[in-house]
Amino acid sequence: MKKRIRTLSVTALSITLPILGLSACVSVKEYQKSRINDADMELSARKSEKFEQNFYLYREGAAGANGGKSGGGCGCN
Amino acid sequence: MSVGLLLSLWRAGYAQQEKTSYETRKLKVKEVNLVSSYYQQDGNKSAVTGGIGTEKLSDYAQSIDLVLKATDQRHRQHTLAFDLNIDHYTSASSDRIDPLTVSSASRSDTHIYPSITWNIHDDVTRTTRGISFSYSTEYDYKSYGVNLNFVKASAGNNREISLKAGAFFDTWSVILPPELRPEGYGSGAEGDRDPIAYKPRNSYSAGLSLSQVINKRLQVLLTVEPAFQQGLLSTPFHRMYFKDGSETVERLPGSRLKLPIGFRLHYFLGDHVVLRTFYRYYIDDWGMQAHTINVETPVKLSSFASISPFYRYSHQTAVRYFAAYGQHAPTDRYYTSDYDISGFNSQFVGAGLRLAPPGGVLGVGHWQSAELRYGHYVRTTGMVANSLTLLVKLK
Numbered sequence: 001m002k003k004r005i006r007t008l009s010v011t012a013l014s015i016t017l018p019i020l021g022l023s024a025c026v027s028v029k030e031y032q033k034s035r036i037n038d039a040d041m042e043l044s045a046r047k048s049e050k051f052e053q054n055f056y057l058y059r060e061g062a063a064g065a066n067g068g069k070s071g072g073g074c075g076c077n
Numbered sequence: 078m079s080v081g082l083l084l085s086l087w088r089a090g091y092a093q094q095e096k097t098s099y100e101t102r103k104l105k106v107k108e109v110n111l112v113s114s115y116y117q118q119d120g121n122k123s124a125v126t127g128g129i130g131t132e133k134l135s136d137y138a139q140s141i142d143l144v145l146k147a148t149d150q151r152h153r154q155h156t157l158a159f160d161l162n163i164d165h166y167t168s169a170s171s172d173r174i175d176p177l178t179v180s181s182a183s184r185s186d187t188h189i190y191p192s193i194t195w196n197i198h199d200d201v202t203r204t205t206r207g208i209s210f211s212y213s214t215e216y217d218y219k220s221y222g223v224n225l226n227f228v229k230a231s232a233g234n235n236r237e238i239s240l241k242a243g244a245f246f247d248t249w250s251v252i253l254p255p256e257l258r259p260e261g262y263g264s265g266a267e268g269d270r271d272p273i274a275y276k277p278r279n280s281y282s283a284g285l286s287l288s289q290v291i292n293k294r295l296q297v298l299l300t301v302e303p304a305f306q307q308g309l310l311s312t313p314f315h316r317m318y319f320k321d322g323s324e325t326v327e328r329l330p331g332s333r334l335k336l337p338i339g340f341r342l343h344y345f346l347g348d349h350v351v352l353r354t355f356y357r358y359y360i361d362d363w364g365m366q367a368h369t370i371n372v373e374t375p376v377k378l379s380s381f382a383s384i385s386p387f388y389r390y391s392h393q394t395a396v397r398y399f400a401a402y403g404q405h406a407p408t409d410r411y412y413t414s415d416y417d418i419s420g421f422n423s424q425f426v427g428a429g430l431r432l433a434p435p436g437g438v439l440g441v442g443h444w445q446s447a448e449l450r451y452g453h454y455v456r457t458t459g460m461v462a463n464s465l466t467l468l469v470k471l472k
Contacts, residue, residue: 026291026292026293027233027235028233028235028290028292030233030234032293033290035345036293036296036345038345038351040343040353040375040383040385041296041343041345041351043296043297043341043343046429046448046450046468047110047112047468048429048448048466048468049450049466050140050466051112051114051116051138052425052464055116055118055454058417059118059423059460059462060391060393061365061393061396061417062337062357062365062367062369063335063337064282064302064335065284065300065301065302065337065338065339066339067300
């Protein structure tokens with residue numbers, strides 16, 4: 001169990017740390033964000049993907065970290 | 078005279094204050110989203126019949142979410158979101174839980190799951206705090222959920238950190254296949270007075286997200302969302318057939334620790350194309366690892382129409398308790414023949430068409446946009462599915 005937790009922690013850190021290094025990014029002003037604020041650029045799943053995310057949750061073993069459901073409902077059929 | 082002038086000024090000021098207070102408190106409908114979806118699947122490895130048999134299923138889903146917005150006296154923005162979802166499905170495999178009972182567990186069933194979310198955003202502190210409650214009910218399953226979230230943005234709104242925590246408290250009605258029911262154990266069907274067991278399944282999750290605007294065209298998001306489940310994690314009517322021909326129901330450990338890590342990268346290419354990419358790595362303590370990649374490229378055909386082809390690929394390894402029909406030894410501690418947690422590759426391909434004309438769709442001013450989305454899903458286990466979704470947004 002300890003070994004598994006260690007593996008999970010190392011995996012999480014190895015992905016998180018490089019992202020924290022992004023603090024050196026260019027500062028973008030509000031008036032320069034016409035493209036960043038476009039609806040298609042929104043950093044989340046689309047509303048039209050709502051039910052697709054449910055069937056991924058039920059038909060696949062992996063779940064989470066994609067803005068979909070993480071529990072509540074059996075999906076057993 | 079001066080007193081009269083003072084009085085009228087005070088009245089004017091009070092009236093102004095009253096007007097301002099009224100305006101800041103007014104609750105307005107921000108948007109309404111209606112989602113309708115049809116999903117159907119077929120395959121020949123149903124867990125209900127031990128990893129063999131039809132997986133045919135169709136599902137009609139409807140969703141309405143209403144978002145209300147208001148500003149309080151401290152100029153904080155309150156958002157209230159009501160979300161109601163209803164699925165109605167028919168499932169051939171569920172019909173085989175108990176072929177002798179017409180009203181068995183769920184040949185067809187309706188799944189209803191409403192939720193309510195309240196968020197408070199403060200521009201001064203650049204923070205958002207929120208809480209949501211959810212409920213879910215279907216024939217043999219009930220769930221109550223609560224979620225908390227906190228978001229803090231950087232001074233230039235180019236970086237955002239988000240924390241969330243959630244819990245779901247679920248209850249199973251333990252419906253067993255008829256040949257495996259102990260003496261006096263009920264079927265779970267309406268009108269059957271023999272008792273059945275109820276078992277809990279609880280899920281706890283935490284989430285950490287960090288988003289960053291890299292430049293005028295590129296932004297990224299990292300999400301780490303560990304989850305822990307405990308209780309009855311096996312499905313009580315999933316049959317199991319051992320090597321020696323004996324039969325039981327699947328048995329899985331009473332807890333599961335999951336760690337999904339997701340990464341999104343969205344890039345605006347030129348003036349008309351957006352590249353939306355998503356990658357997720359997943360690992361859990363049942364021995365499953367998975368990699369999922371999703372690429373979508375919305376192409377803006379005009380100022381109000383866009384088409385979005387997408388492709389999703391997923392690879393997962395089997396949990397260590399999985400084996401096909403008749404492959405488990407009766408001496409195994411845990412066993413399942415559920416292909417949803419077997420090793421496979423899956424692909425989902427399709428496209429969406431979105432219309433958002435300036436005067437509203439079909440000239441209806443409040444009908445802001447319409448989106449139609451179709452996808453075809455294939456799994457290397459032989460399962461095939463199709464999904465069609467219509468999203469209508471009103472403002």
